[in-house]
Amino acid sequence: MTPPTSSPPRTTLRTTICTLGALTPPTLSCLLLAAHYLRSGDLGMVAVCLALPGLFFLRRAWVRPVLQAAFAAGMAVWVLAMMDLIQFRQVVGLPWLRLALILGSVAVVTGAGALFLETRVLRERFSRRPEAALVQSGAFLLTVCALALAQAKVSFPILLGDRFFPGFGALQILGMGLYAAWIAGKLTNPERAPLARARMWLFFSVIFFGQLALGLAGWERFLMTGDLHLPVPALILAGPIYRGEGFFMLILFLSTVLLVGPAWCSHLCYIGAWDHQAALRTKRPQTLPSWAFPARLAIFALIMLTALGLRLLDVHWTWAVALAAGFGLAGVGIMAAISRKMGVMAHCTVFCPVGLAAVVLGRLLPWRLRINQDCDACGRCARVCRYGALEPGHLANRKPGLSCTLCGDCIHRCRDNRLSYGFARLSPTTSRHLFILLITVLHAVFLATARI
Incomplete structure (x- = not known):
């Protein structure tokens, strides 16, 4: 029975x-x-x-x-x-x-x-998950407030929800808030944070260039203003020098540096995600040559001087576009040939002038990667650093290299918690949560609004 x-x-x-x-x-x-x-x-x-x-x-x-x-x-x-x-x-x-x-x-x-x-x-x-509640709820609320403010203040429909379904941008804002809370939860999990960062970064790049492709195919509503601009990061700095106008992307870049230091290069750059994927093809990164930093300075100076020279000589814009496109294609070639072979993000750490600007300006802010004095220089962190910022000399001096972009992969690899985020006098845990909150909100807002 x-x-x-x-x-x-x-x-x-x-x-x-x-x-x-x-x-x-x-x-x-x-x-x-x-x-x-x-x-x-x-x-x-x-x-x-x-x-x-x-x-x-x-x-x-x-x-x-x-x-x-x-x-x-x-x-x-x-x-x-x-x-x-x-x-x-x-x-x-x-x-x-x-x-x-x-x-x-x-x-x-x-x-x-x-x-x-x-x-x-x-x-x-x-x-x-009460330990992540403050970060996740903050990410949701700040994302919703930022997008609602952008929706109210911008003169054109900045959200795709409003473009395709007028009046339903609020529903997209709710969705982006939920997405931000979900991402923040992933990043606060030490075991999942490196993979979550790589995936959210790549996802942003795919959406960014996917919308560009749709815009080129004739769907102009996928473009922010209807005017096309080359998606080459160097133009963020060189473009305004050549044109004398068009400071939107420069202001956006400087705003992110003001909030999260050099993390633009490890979380928000639409090109950097490609370089990261190329470097991951080699399991253990190699050491950058000693001439890498002088070459980086030379490339930065060359790009800025070229933009200024093109303006002073009143060179036609078609030549400027051709040079910018050639520079962008050269960067892709460096990713495929050098980053892929060495396991280091050669494009971001040597070739890209915006990367140099981000790490230098980031030093003016209190955001730091802190290496404790009891670090034994075991090298576990260096084996996951794709920016060449944790070489033996850096570990011996207890100070990461200039190329550090606060990606955080090394923090989760250290077995003794001797690496941490630092912000002014905040504790490592509070600093880490504040960083996750800010970078998550920026990522979600960029994902919803940053289009060509």
Whole structure:
């Protein structure tokens, strides 16, 4: 005989009922906000409000502060709507007290959604990976705020969601916030961080050049302005010198250096990901020759002087484009012939002038890779450094080379935790989390907006 199926334990049933009861006010808050945006015709925000309850199923610790911030913002939406309607009714001489009571009650219910997330049952529900909660929730919120600001301030539809589905850019912003939280969680995991960095970097490059290919194929909506520019990093510096204008990419580059030092070269450069993949073909990187740094200085000076000379001589732009294209193709050749053979990112560490600018300017900021004084120079970190920044001399001096881009692969390889991120007087853990937060937000924002 088949034994009778036992009923679920009373404690489990009680927990389920308590969880459903605690989730009811937050769900109601989302539905009320969806109704508000439906009335105003903002279908993108309707979709966002209806999608928010889906976060209840993630059960990650970062979800709770994110939802609390969303409900606090929703409460503000209701308060502002109430004030606008009250002012309108006062102007036209209509009664407004009942309206104020109704919308005030709705605002309180929405705010209560944030308070209910403080209950014990929901704290227990959203309790997975609490050590990464602050970084992940910060990555979500900062990404959403940055993209919402860009969407509001830029005069043209900067988000693809708005270009193809007008009004639905808000849904793309929500998706990018979720992506940023997911990436931040991967990077805070020491075992998965190196692979996660390589994949997110390559993913950005594929999306960047994929959109370029679609734009060249005639889909102009994939281009930011409709005007094409060569995707050669050297033009970030040389382009404004030759043209005397077009400082957008230069300002963007300097902004990233201001936030994360030289990490542009290991997380955000659309070309650097190729060089990284080429270098990975050789398991153990070789040592760069002694003439590498003088050659790097010479190439930097040559590119800047060439751009200035082309401007002073009023050379036609077709010649400038041809030279820039030739320089870019030469860089690809270096990746294929040298980086692939030596296991070192020769293009980024010797050939690219932007790389030199990033590591030099990065030294002006407090971001550092710190090597503890008790380092025994075992060399495990050097075997994964593709930038030639951890040679024996660097380890002996307890100071990484100038070519260090804060990729962090060495930190996770050190078995005794003798390598760490450092930022001013912050602890290694806090510095690492701050760096992950900033680089994740920059990556997500670039992925959503950085197009040719």
